[in-house]
Amino acid sequence: MQKIQIKTTLNFLFSFFKDTPGLIEIRAILKKDKTRAKRIFLTRKTLADSTPFLTTHSEWHLCFGVATRRNARGNAVLMLPALWADIDHKKLTLNGIPTPTITIGSGRGLHLYWMLEQPVNVAFTRQADNIQAILRGIAQKLNADIASTDIPRIMRIPGTLNPKYDPPQQCKILTQSRKKYPLSLFEPFKVPIRKKKFRPVDPSPGISDGIEIILQECEFIRWCRDNQPEVSEPLWYAMISNLAVHENGREIIHRFSCLHPKYSEKETDYKIKHALRSTRPHTCAYIQAHGFNCAGCKWNGTVRSPAGIPYVVLYRTRKIAS
Numbered sequence: 539m540q541k542i543q544i545k546t547t548l549n550f551l552f553s554f555f556k557d558t559p560g561l562i563e564i565r566a567i568l569k570k571d572k573t574r575a576k577r578i579f580l581t582r583k584t585l586a587d588s589t590p591f592l593t594t595h596s597e598w599h600l601c602f603g604v605a606t607r608r609n610a611r612g613n614a615v616l617m618l619p620a621l622w623a624d625i626d627h628k629k630l631t632l633n634g635i636p637t638p639t640i641t642i643g644s645g646r647g648l649h650l651y652w653m654l655e656q657p658v659n660v661a662f663t664r665q666a667d668n669i670q671a672i673l674r675g676i677a678q679k680l681n682a683d684i685a686s687t688d689i690p691r692i693m694r695i696p697g698t699l700n701p702k703y704d705p706p707q708q709c710k711i712l713t714q715s716r717k718k719y720p721l722s723l724f725e726p727f728k729v730p731i732r733k734k735k736f737r738p739v740d741p742s743p744g745i746s747d748g749i750e751i752i753l754q755e756c757e758f759i760r761w762c763r764d765n766q767p768e769v770s771e772p773l774w775y776a777m778i779s780n781l782a783v784h785e786n787g788r789e790i791i792h793r794f795s796c797l798h799p800k801y802s803e804k805e806t807d808y809k810i811k812h813a814l815r816s817t818r819p820h821t822c823a824y825i826q827a828h829g830f831n832c833a834g835c836k837w838n839g840t841v842r843s844p845a846g847i848p849y850v851v852l853y854r855t856r857k858i859a860s
Contacts, residue, residue, distance in 0.1 A: 546697030560606025
């Protein structure tokens with residue numbers, strides 16, 4: 539049976555984040571249902587401290603954040619040392635894209651990285667939008683996964699195992715050079731995201747009692763409202779699935795989504811309809827597995843999902859009144 543190669547993992551991360559400020563996120567995701575995850579945040583100097591974590595979770599999906607993080611909450615990105623592409627097959631045609639600095643066999647696909655001459659600060663929306671457009675252009679050229687172009691993206695770490703397959707496949711470095719590229723070289727490949735204008739509704743008095751309670755009690759939903767450009771697709775849909783079931787949920791979801799650079803009124807409506815027809819409210823465990831730390835929430839262990847908070851609050855209120 540194959541084992542993880544911790545030395546390979548640490549050497550890769552140490553090299554990848556050279557001269558890159560910020561915290562390096564390492565995330566372990568349970569291989570069976572992907573609803574449980576654990577995360578650690580380290581500096582480049584303390585990467586060796588991840589050894590016990592990697593060893594303990596060697597049979598989980600082990601991933602790293604391509605961008606460093608500003609803090610250990612949510613997906614607050616800081617610096618990006620490389621561009622990337624995630625390809626679900628091993629037939630690679632570059633179509634004018636420069637040769638990757640690093641090519642990784644992720645199992646049955648490829649992860650490509652182009653190391654940059656200078657890490658890019660993606661903490662600001664304008665620069666993040668520019669990088670997003672470049673990543674989308676690269677993905678289109680390579681027939682790669684467009685959904686894997688979000689700035690807070692986590693990718694599988696070389697030296698670990700991909701437990702998606704039976705037997706698990708080794709995630710390994712196939713090619714690596716010292717080549718670094720100026721960001722300007724990739725500017726011609728940009729595919730900007732077309733934004734649709736949406737005027738958010740006035741939340742008062744249209745906001746429902748249920749959503750009002752969730753906003754008062756759930757830090758995750760408030761974070762989604764206040765940090766829209768940073769919300770990843772899985773966390774965005776988790777928010778939608780928890781708000782859509784409440785009165786006036788559609789209007790509030792649009793208001794909490796329209797500042798994201800990839801916002802589209804049509805796509806948001808589609809997600810709302812899908813949530814109402816096919817999905818139960820995403821659980822707190824799912825939300826934590828996809829990057830938001832709910833450990834300090836007073837409802838942790840009391841409710842299954844944020845959508846359940848109003849029902850508990852209103853039940854207690856009625857019980858006290860009676």
